Structure formats: structure tokens, C-alpha cells
Amino acid sequence: MGLVLSFANFFQIDNLYSLNKIEPMPAYLVFEKPQVLKKIANKKAVKKQIYEEPVIASPIPETADTRAELENIKMEKDLLLKEIINNETKSFVEEISFFSNLIRDQVIMNWKQPSSAQKGMTVEILITLVPTGEIIQVNLTKSSGNQAFDNSALNAVQKVSKFENLDMGRKLFDNHFRKFTLVFNPEN
Amino acid sequence: MILRILTSLFIIYSSFLSSDLRIEITKGIEDPIRIAIVPIAWNLENPPREYLHQIISSDLESFGEFVSLSPKEMLSLPNSEQEIFYRDWKLLDVDYLVLGTASGGENAQEIVVNFSLFNVTRERLMKRSISVGSASYLNALAHIISDRIYNEINGLPGISSTKISYINQNSLPELKYFLRVADIDGRNDSSIFSSSEPLMSPSWSSDGKRLAYVSFEEGTSRIFIQEIYTGKRKGLKLERGINSSPNWSPSDKYLAAVLSKEGNPDIFRYDLENDKWKQLTDHFGIDTEPDWSPDGRKIIFTSNRSGSPQIYEMNVSNKKIRRKTFEGTYNARARYTPDGKSFVFVHRRDGLFHIAVQNLRTGKLQILTDTTLDESPTISPNGKVIIYATKDKEKDILAGISIDGKTRFILPTNSGGVREPSWSPLLVSTGN
Numbered sequence: 001m002g003l004v005l006s007f008a009n010f011f012q013i014d015n016l017y018s019l020n021k022i023e024p025m026p027a028y029l030v031f032e033k034p035q036v037l038k039k040i041a042n043k044k045a046v047k048k049q050i051y052e053e054p055v056i057a058s059p060i061p062e063t064a065d066t067r068a069e070l071e072n073i074k075m076e077k078d079l080l081l082k083e084i085i086n087n088e089t090k091s092f093v094e095e096i097s098f099f100s101n102l103i104r105d106q107v108i109m110n111w112k113q114p115s116s117a118q119k120g121m122t123v124e125i126l127i128t129l130v131p132t133g134e135i136i137q138v139n140l141t142k143s144s145g146n147q148a149f150d151n152s153a154l155n156a157v158q159k160v161s162k163f164e165n166l167d168m169g170r171k172l173f174d175n176h177f178r179k180f181t182l183v184f185n186p187e188n
Numbered sequence: 189m190i191l192r193i194l195t196s197l198f199i200i201y202s203s204f205l206s207s208d209l210r211i212e213i214t215k216g217i218e219d220p221i222r223i224a225i226v227p228i229a230w231n232l233e234n235p236p237r238e239y240l241h242q243i244i245s246s247d248l249e250s251f252g253e254f255v256s257l258s259p260k261e262m263l264s265l266p267n268s269e270q271e272i273f274y275r276d277w278k279l280l281d282v283d284y285l286v287l288g289t290a291s292g293g294e295n296a297q298e299i300v301v302n303f304s305l306f307n308v309t310r311e312r313l314m315k316r317s318i319s320v321g322s323a324s325y326l327n328a329l330a331h332i333i334s335d336r337i338y339n340e341i342n343g344l345p346g347i348s349s350t351k352i353s354y355i356n357q358n359s360l361p362e363l364k365y366f367l368r369v370a371d372i373d374g375r376n377d378s379s380i381f382s383s384s385e386p387l388m389s390p391s392w393s394s395d396g397k398r399l400a401y402v403s404f405e406e407g408t409s410r411i412f413i414q415e416i417y418t419g420k421r422k423g424l425k426l427e428r429g430i431n432s433s434p435n436w437s438p439s440d441k442y443l444a445a446v447l448s449k450e451g452n453p454d455i456f457r458y459d460l461e462n463d464k465w466k467q468l469t470d471h472f473g474i475d476t477e478p479d480w481s482p483d484g485r486k487i488i489f490t491s492n493r494s495g496s497p498q499i500y501e502m503n504v505s506n507k508k509i510r511r512k513t514f515e516g517t518y519n520a521r522a523r524y525t526p527d528g529k530s531f532v533f534v535h536r537r538d539g540l541f542h543i544a545v546q547n548l549r550t551g552k553l554q555i556l557t558d559t560t561l562d563e564s565p566t567i568s569p570n571g572k573v574i575i576y577a578t579k580d581k582e583k584d585i586l587a588g589i590s591i592d593g594k595t596r597f598i599l600p601t602n603s604g605g606v607r608e609p610s611w612s613p614l615l616v617s618t619g620n
Contacts, residue, residue: 100211111216112283115253115572116343124210148343155283155309156216180209187214 095168096176103163103182111156113186114148121146123153123184131173133163141181153184218594221341223248223284224257224277228301229267231291236326240290240301243330247348248338250373251573251588252595257282269304269313277308284308284341288333299323305337315340327375332616344570347372351612352566352575353380353390353399354586358604367401369416372611374600380416390610391443393436399610400434400443411445411458425463434458437480444468444478444487455489455502469502469509477521482528488512490520499533501548513546515553521564525591526571532556532591534563543576545591556593566611567591575599575609 121144128137138157143150166177225241225248245256259265263276266287277285288303298320305315317336321329328349335346349372356366356379365387370377381387385404392399393413400413406426411434414421424431429448436443443458447465455469455478469475473493480487488501496517502509513519518536525531525545535544535553540560546553556574565576575588580598584605588597599609 096209100209104211104213107211107213108216111213112219112221113216114342114344115570146343148341151307151314151341152216153213155307156213158309176209180211183210183212185212185214 092172095172099166099168099172099177102165103180106160106163107156107182110159111184112152114146114152116146116148117152117186119186121149121184121186123150125153125157125182125184126179127157127182128179129163129166129173129177131166131170133166135161135163144184149184153182156184157182220253220255221284222257222280222282223254223286223337223341224262224280224282225286226262226265226267226288227259228288228290228303231289235290236299236323238326238330240288240326240330240333241286243327244286244334244337247331247334247346247373250348250597251590253338253342253572253590269306272306274308274311282308284314284337286337293320297323299326299329301329301333303333305340325376327371327373331371331373335616344572345614347568347570347573347614349616350569350614351396352586352599352609353392353612354577354601354609355387355390355607356601356604357584357607367399367414368601369399370601377601380419381414381421389433389608391435392610392612394438394440394613396613396615398440400436402432402434411443424458425465427465433477435478435480438482438484444480446476446478455487457504468504468507475500479523479531481524482526488522488524488531490522499531499546512548512551513553514551523565523567525567526569532565532567532574534565543574543589545574554593556589556591557587557596559587562587564608566609568611569614575611577607577609 122142123140123144124142126139126141127135130136135157138154140150140154166173168177225245228240241259248254249256257280261280263280264271264273266272267289268287272285272287285306285308286303287306288301290299290301292298293300299322301319301321303317303319304313306312307314315336319329319332319336321332331348334348338344338346338348351369352372353367353369356368358364358366363384365383365385366379367381367387367390368377368379380399381403383403383405385407387404388402388409390399390401397417398413398415400411402409403412408426409431410426411424411431412421413424424443424445427447427449430453431445431447433446434443435445441460443460445456445458446453447456448454450467450470452472453474453476454467454471455475457466457468458464459466468487469489469491471491471493473491475489475491475493478487478489485505486501486503488499490497491500492498493500494511497520498511499513499519499522500509500511512522512531513533516536518534518541520534522531522533529549530545530547532543532545535542535555537555541562542555542559543557543562543565544553544555557576557578559578561579563577565574567574571591573588573590575586578585578587584607586599586601586606586609588599589595
């Protein structure tokens with residue numbers, strides 16, 4: 001049923017597409033897809049859009065026969081939505097991990113451990129950033145007890161002074177990177 | 189590597205949950221620290237010929253931890269804090285900057301050096317210090333200044349002011365043995381005792397004022413103690429057989445040594461207050477080459493009680509002995525690192541003798557040298573450098589290596605063969 005409808009749509013749209021050059025506007029009134037409207041100038045994009053989304057876009061007449069089908073579609077849609085949210089969370093963690101690694105690499109490049117550095121020494125520094133990556137505040141929140149080691153960590157942060165390539169969404173930045181803690185913890 | 193990525197992922201994930209992001213840094217770059225020593229300005233009519241900044245620079249560079257900028261590369265030569273343009277020094281990738289002035293002291297023989305150490309990255313003064321020394325030997329003054337700088341930056345005592353003693357053997361014009369003491373850079377080398385009979389095993393007292401050593405001057409081996417700066421010497425109570433391998437306890441109250449008066453060599457303890465020997469080990473195998481742990485509670489030594497030479501550790505109070513080395517069939521001449529957590533020793537692998545270091549707790553062994561006939565390792569009082577005897581084209585020489593194995597050097601020493609180096613303790617307090 002849906003398949004037939006979508007085919008009908010497809011041909012209809014194809015027709016409209018061929019008419020596009022002359023009079024594009026009415027075609028999209030049928031569709032009620034605002035984002036397609038925006039992309040009117042790009043013909044290729046329009047075609048692609050049409051290919052991808054006929055099912056979602058099709059107006060299904062609500063009859064007794066189709067009701068069960070609609071229920072099914074709704075359930076599937078819910079499931080899909082859940083999966084999308086899940087994926088988004090996952091990519092959120094991946095993004096944090098990605099930018100954390102970027103930051104880590106830039107600190108490593110600027111950190112010279114003093115000779116007295118030993119496994120077990122820990123320095124914690126609270127960093128405050130602005131969205132451009134510039135460090136605006138540095139607070140030593142936990143000292144290692146070894147001044148030279150503390151200094152080396154502070155030097156590294158000072159030397160970085162601005163983290164490069166932190167191109168992230170504002171929300172991600174505000175939630176995780178505006179303030180974060182650098183933990184210096186030598187392996188050997 | 190994978191484990192590290194997993195751990196870091198885990199850390200990130202857990203920090204994501206707590207919404208307080210923590211990024212862990214476990215290593216830095218291996219580059220040496222870059223330091224610029226601006227030539228010291230002299231406020232004297234006839235400034236000495238020696239260039240203090242050069243000695244300080246070479247002191248700091250000797251063990252691979254620092255690289256110093258030559259004055260030719262400097263964009264300016266500031267004399268005071270006001271004249272420093274940090275941007276210039278940052279352009280030259282300098283981490284630290286030293287400025288100083290030298291002037292005459294209260295008497296004609298004194299030189300007073302006023303120096304300041306600046307952290308270029310953070311644009312701030314780290315330390316201001318005044319050092320006074322003798323004009324006739326500026327090296328000593330330079331060594332003290334470099335040790336202060338080293339200590340401030342690295343958080344460890346510097347070792348430029350330490351000395352080394354060693355045995356020097358010359359066959360021309362006649363066979364003669366010398367007990368020598370030199371600055372750690374090889375300069376200021378002088379003989380404090382010489383004999384036509386063999387000299388062996390010098391060992392520094394913990395106060396750095398005396399050396400114990402073995403001399404055959406009486407036809408048989410005997411342990412002597414000599415005051416370095418007065419030349420006063422005395423022999424320990426002589427026992428039948430071998431008297432060898434003296435080693436001072438951290439308190440300087442005792443010497444551990446090897447005697448064979450019971451027939452085979454065992455470890456004994458000599459009490460310097462009442463001149464008495466006390467037996468510590470009693471085994472039909474050979475026990476030799478004792479060294480005290482830094483806390484004075486244990487003695488590490490070599491024994492062939494299991495059939496081949498291996499390293500053992502004894503608890504001095506209850507005489508309990510534990511074998512420490514299990515790799516290979518030759519492990520000998522152990523010396524504790526100053527933190528007491530590891531020991532350096534001679535390890536034979538594939539028929540070649542190497543200097544190795546082993547962690548006492550984990551037992552992890554690491555070979556440091558790739559030469560073949562290395563012996564008698566001695567470790568710097570800050571635990572960072574090892575000097576050992578080795579051969580260069582049949583000639584006995586002294587060589588050094590940093591404890592991480594990355595920096596190597598040859599010690600310039602007197603002509604003739606040199607053996608059995610012994611590193612002094614810290615001789616000048618250069619801490620804060």
C-alpha cells in the first residue's frame with residue numbers, strides 16, 4: 001500500500017521536477033516540507049531529497065485499512081527516534097573524547113617533566129577556557145608536594161596558552177570544556 | 189597502547205557521567221630544558237679570565253637534562269630584570285633565563301656572584317641568590333651556582349659540586365698506584381695517596397670528608413681510612429687473610445667490609461668507636477662487595493652461595509638474607525640508588541658484562557650500558573647518573589650514563605689506567 005503511494009508520489013514529483021524550471025512554487029505546496037522549499041535553488045539536492053523521503057512525506061489517507069499500518073509506522077518511528085537519541089549520546093561521548101585528546105596532545109607537546117618527576121606524583125590544574133580555546137584562568141587545585149613538578153605542569157599550561165582546533169558546539173563547550181581539570185600523572 | 193586508550197576512554201567516560209571533565213597527562217616531551225645563561229657582568233677592574241657562564245652552562249649540559257643557548261644566539265644581553273624582553277626569549281624557545289653580576293667581596297680573594305633565575309614561560313623571577321667563592325678557583329663557585337639552578341628547576345640536588353675518587357695505575361716510569369680525587373667534570377684532579385703496591389676499593393664516608401680504601405703497602409691487604417683535606421690516615425684493625433671492600437654506613441659509625449679470617453670471605457661490620465669487628469654473614473660460599481641501604485637497615489652484597497655470583501640483601505638487625513637476582517649466572521657489585529628502591533650492579537648477558545639497574549620491589553631488571561666489560565658502578569647522590577669503569581681499546585677508562593640510559597659520556601681522567609670510581613656524597617648544601 002505504502003509502496004504504491006510512494007510510487008505515485010515519485011512520478012508526481014518527477015513531473016513537478018520537470019516543470020520546475022518554469023514554475024516551481026506550487027510543487028512544494030503539495031509536499032509541505034519546508035526544508036525542501038529552502039533548497040529550491042539546488043536541483044540536484046531537490047531530487048535527492050525526493051528520493052530519500054517519499055515515505056515520510058506521503059500523506060496517508062486515514063481509513064480503517066490503514067490504521068493498523070499507521071500504528072506500525074508510529075511504533076517504528078518511535079524506535080528509530082530512540083536509536084537516534086542513543087547514537088547522539090554516543091557521539092557526544094566520542095566528541096568529548098576527541099577534543100580531550102586534542103587538548104592532551106597539545107599539553108604533552110609543551111610539558112617537560114623535571115628530573116624529580118616520579119610515578120605517583122599528581123598535580124591537578126583547573127583550566128578555564130573561552131570558546132576560542134584561549135586559557136583565561138589557571139588554578140592549581142592539587143599540588144604534588146614537589147614544587148619543581150608543580151611548576152613544570154603550570155609551565156606547560158602557560159606555554160599552550162591557547163588550545164587550537166576546538167571547533168565544537170556551544171553546548172558541548174559550555175558543559176564540558178569551559179572548565180575542566182588537567183591531571184599530570186607521570187608514568188615513570 | 190590499546191590499554192592506555194581504553195583507560196583514557198574510561199576516564200573520559202566516567203568524567204562525562206560526573207560532568208566534571210578530567211584530562212590526564214602521563215608523559216611529556218623528551219626534549220631537554222632550554223636555558224640561557226647571560227654572560228655574567230663583572231664589576232671588577234681586572235675580571236678573571238674564566239667565563240663563569242660557560243662553566244655553568246657546561247655543568248648543566250653534562251648529563252643531558254639541559255641545553256644552553258650560546259651568547260651568540262641571544263637577541264639581547266640584559267643585566268637586570270627591567271631589561272628582559274620575555275618575548276625575545278620565547279622566540280628563542282628558552283624555558284629559563286639566568287642573569288648575574290659578579291663583584292669583589294670583603295677581602296681581595298673573594299668573589300660575590302649575585303644571580304637571578306627567571307621562568308621565561310611564566311614571565312617571572314624564580315630565585316635570587318648570592319654565592320661567595322674564592323677568586324683563585326672560580327670553578328667551585330660556578331658549580332655551586334649551577335647546582336642551585338638545577339635544584340630550583342628540577343627539584344633535585346645538583347651534582348656539579350660533587351667529586352669522584354678512583355684508582356689510577358701508571359706503569360711509567362715505574363709501576364705506581366694512585367688514589368685520586370677530582371671534580372665530577374674531571375678538573376681539579378689530585379692524588380691523595382700513592383704506593384708501589386696495589387690500591388683498591390675507595391669508598392666515601394657519608395660526611396664526604398674521609399675515604400676508606402684497601403692498600404697492599406704492608407704486603408697484605410689492609411683497610412685504611414684517610415681524611416681527604418688533612419691527609420691524616422689510619423689502618424683498621426688487621427685480620428688474618430683478606431681485608432677488603434670497605435663501605436661506610438650512612439651514619440659513618442660503621443664500615444661494612446669483607447674478612448676471610450674464618451677461612452672463606454664473609455661480610456663483617458667494623459665499629460669505628462671501639463675498633464672492633466663483628467661478623468654479619470656466615471656461609472661457606474664467598475660473600476663480598478657489601479653496600480648499606482640509605483636507611484642503614486640493610487646491606488646488599490654479592491655471594492656465590494647458590495653456585496654462581498648473585499645479589500643478596502640482608503636485614504642487619506635480624507641477619508635475614510634474601511636473594512635478589514635470578515636472571516643470568518653473573519650478577520655482582522650492587523649499589524643502592526639514593527632512594528633505596530633500586531640497585532645498580534654488573535650483569536652478565538650472553539658472555540658480556542653490562543651495568544644494569546633492578547627495582548627491589550618488582551624485581552624488574554633493565555640493562556643500561558651496551559659496552560662489554562663494564563664494572564664497578566657508582567651512583568650520583570641525586571640518583572640520576574651512574575659512573576662505571578670500562579675499557580676503550582684495551583685502556584681502562586671511566587664512563588657515565590644517566591639512569592634512564594639516554595645520556596652517555598666519558599670522564600676525562602689522568603693518564604694511565606683508571607678503575608673503581610666512587611662518587612662522593614653531596615659536599616655543598618645547595619638546596620633552598
